[in-house]
Amino acid sequence: MITDESLEKFLDDLAGRAPTPGGGSAAAVIGAIGAALVSMVCNVTLGKQGYEGVEADLQAVRDESEIVRARLTALVAEDVAAFDSLMAAYKLPKATEEDKGRRAAAIQAALRRATEAPLDCARAAAEVIELARRASEQGYTGVISDGGVGVLAGYTALRSAALNVYINAPSLKDRSFADEAVAEIGRLLEFGAAESDAVYRLVRGKLG
Amino acid sequence: MITDESLEKFLDDLAGRAPTPGGGSAAAVIGAIGAALVSMVCNVTLGKQGYEGVEADLQAVRDESEIVRARLTALVAEDVAAFDSLMAAYKLPKATEEDKGRRAAAIQAALRRATEAPLDCARAAAEVIELARRASEQGYTGVISDGGVGVLAGYTALRSAALNVYINAPSLKDRSFADEAVAEIGRLLEFGAAESDAVYRLVRGKLG
Numbered sequence: 001m002i003t004d005e006s007l008e009k010f011l012d013d014l015a016g017r018a019p020t021p022g023g024g025s026a027a028a029v030i031g032a033i034g035a036a037l038v039s040m041v042c043n044v045t046l047g048k049q050g051y052e053g054v055e056a057d058l059q060a061v062r063d064e065s066e067i068v069r070a071r072l073t074a075l076v077a078e079d080v081a082a083f084d085s086l087m088a089a090y091k092l093p094k095a096t097e098e099d100k101g102r103r104a105a106a107i108q109a110a111l112r113r114a115t116e117a118p119l120d121c122a123r124a125a126a127e128v129i130e131l132a133r134r135a136s137e138q139g140y141t142g143v144i145s146d147g148g149v150g151v152l153a154g155y156t157a158l159r160s161a162a163l164n165v166y167i168n169a170p171s172l173k174d175r176s177f178a179d180e181a182v183a184e185i186g187r188l189l190e191f192g193a194a195e196s197d198a199v200y201r202l203v204r205g206k207l208g
Numbered sequence: 209m210i211t212d213e214s215l216e217k218f219l220d221d222l223a224g225r226a227p228t229p230g231g232g233s234a235a236a237v238i239g240a241i242g243a244a245l246v247s248m249v250c251n252v253t254l255g256k257q258g259y260e261g262v263e264a265d266l267q268a269v270r271d272e273s274e275i276v277r278a279r280l281t282a283l284v285a286e287d288v289a290a291f292d293s294l295m296a297a298y299k300l301p302k303a304t305e306e307d308k309g310r311r312a313a314a315i316q317a318a319l320r321r322a323t324e325a326p327l328d329c330a331r332a333a334a335e336v337i338e339l340a341r342r343a344s345e346q347g348y349t350g351v352i353s354d355g356g357v358g359v360l361a362g363y364t365a366l367r368s369a370a371l372n373v374y375i376n377a378p379s380l381k382d383r384s385f386a387d388e389a390v391a392e393i394g395r396l397l398e399f400g401a402a403e404s405d406a407v408y409r410l411v412r413g414k415l416g
Contacts, residue, residue, distance in 0.1 A: 003215045007284075010215050011240050011277065015247035022248065023357035026241050030361060032219050033234050039223035040230065069219065076215075145375050149231035149368040153238060156364040159408070160357040166415045167353050200367070207374045 002077050019087070024079035024114075024164045028072045028121050031157030034128040035069035037150035038062075041139040054138040065131045071124045072157070075117060079164075082117045086110035111168050112177065118164035119181050125161060126188045128154030133199045141206060148203035155196035162189055210285050227295070232287035232322075232372045236280045236329050239365030242336040243277035245358035246270075249347040262346040273339045279332045280365070283325060287372075290325045294318035319376050320385065326372035327389050333369060334396045336362030341407045349414060356411035363404035370397055 002010065002021060010029070014021055042062035045051050051058075089106035093099045129151055136147030162185045172178040210218065210229060218237070222229055250270035253259050259266075297314035301307045337359055344355030370393045380386040 003219075005214060007211045007213060007215050007218050007237065008281065011211075011244045011281065014241065014244035015251065015274070015277065017248075017251040019252070019351070022351070023245060023354040026245060026354075026357050026361065029215065030238055030241065030364070033222065033238065036219045036222035037231060037234060040225075043223065043225040044227070066223070069223065073216065073219065143227070143230070145371040146231040146234075148371045149234050152364045152367050153234065156238070156360045159360050163353040163356045163411065163415065166412070203371065204374070207371065 002080060003073050020080040020083050021076070022079075022083065023160060024083065024118055024121070025076045027118065027125075027157045027160035027164065028075040028079060030153050030160065031121060031125040031128055032069050032072040032076070034125070034132065034150045034153030034157060035065045035072060037146045037153065038065040038128060038131045038135045039069065041135040041143050041147045041150070044143045045138070045140040048140050051138075051140060057134065058138055061131050061134045065128070065135075068124050068127045068131065072121065072128075075121050075124070079114075079117045079121070082110065082114040086114050108173055111172050112174070115165055115168040115172065115178070115181055118161040118168075119184065121161035122158050122165065122185055122188050125154050125157035126192055128157065129192055129195050129199070133195060133202075136199050136203050136206075144203050144206045148200060151196050151199040151203070155192050158188060158192045161185075210288060211281050228288040228291050229284070230287075230291065231368060232291065232326055232329070233284045235326065235333075235365045235368035235372065236283040236287060238361050238368065239329060239333040239336055240277050240280040240284070242333070242340065242358045242361030242365060243273045243280060245354045245361065246273040246336060246339045246343045247277065249343040249351050249355045249358065252351045253346070253348040256348050259346075259348060265342065266346055269339050269342045273336070273343075276332050276335045276339070280329065280336075283329050283332070287325045287329070290318065290322040294322050316381055319380050320382070323373055323376040323380065323386070323389055326369040326376075327392065329369035330366050330373065330393055330396050333362050333365035334400055336365065337400050337403050337407070341403060341410075344407050344411050352411050352414045356408055359404050359407040359411070363400050366396060366400045369393075 039062050042058040089110045092103040094103050132151035165185050169178040247270050250266040297318040300311040302311050340359035373393050377386040377390050
């Protein structure tokens, strides 16, 4: 599993000539970092004097952010698998008409998978942004900057995943799926831009 | 070394109740991801037909981005060490006047270190943004989205590092150092905002 490798090895693999892991996996890692920071803000705040009133909500935020983090961590490997299946489909034989038909179908299936992975990543990243807002509004002021980094990481994961949807969507023959994917990305980006900007300003304000 | 740990373990530690690793280390990792993606765009492009004219510059970009990546990777651990030394300084005895003087000096030294680490991270992240621009302008179109993710990662690392400078700078007694640090962060953020926006639009345009 790619996430069992050392951070150093992951960075080396990212930098290398091989196409995977690439920007899609990087987006998922950055989103998972954002989710982890949201959990940290909650974990540090829970049990602190003066924060009794927000315990219930921060517990809920932490539980949700841990679920989102697991989804994003799984997407690091899924993005590699989706890209590899696309590369494998392109290499299928195309000598006969039957070959060609089979190859085209395999490419379309792989393209769909390679669009769904970043779409899922974008959805999860939008949740990170929303959770980072709740954590930053209510969390212990001593770790408020971590909430700020969390929201920035979530927004970058979202914008990065969007780029990967934009690459693959145009080649999809299923236009209704492709158009809906691009439209959903547009809505998520609009939400993410406004929300992450508001949270960053809130955090910056609290830092004095 | 923290970067020898698995990605999964790093994320678990980030999410945990312990204050380190925190947002400062997360910023350095995100910056290193950006640098790695810049290197990848160069590595994939070098040797490709039709890109002979940009080889020399992309080789230079790749060499620089690998140096910046090593700096950012080292800052993941340095941020933890700086924060730990600050915590240790706060725990020093303060019974006598001599104790108090020694403790205050240790806190100031640790605060300076905890300001220099994110300042260095911000400088390196600004270089990632600049290198991502050169890689995205000249690199192979098939990996252009990776250049886009690289610039977003660089900008998020810069903004995240800035938050960590803003936390520590107000407590520094050396006002000229603190003011210059905050002023430099302001200049880096201004550069990063304009440059990353331009690169993102360039990449988005090339994706069609």
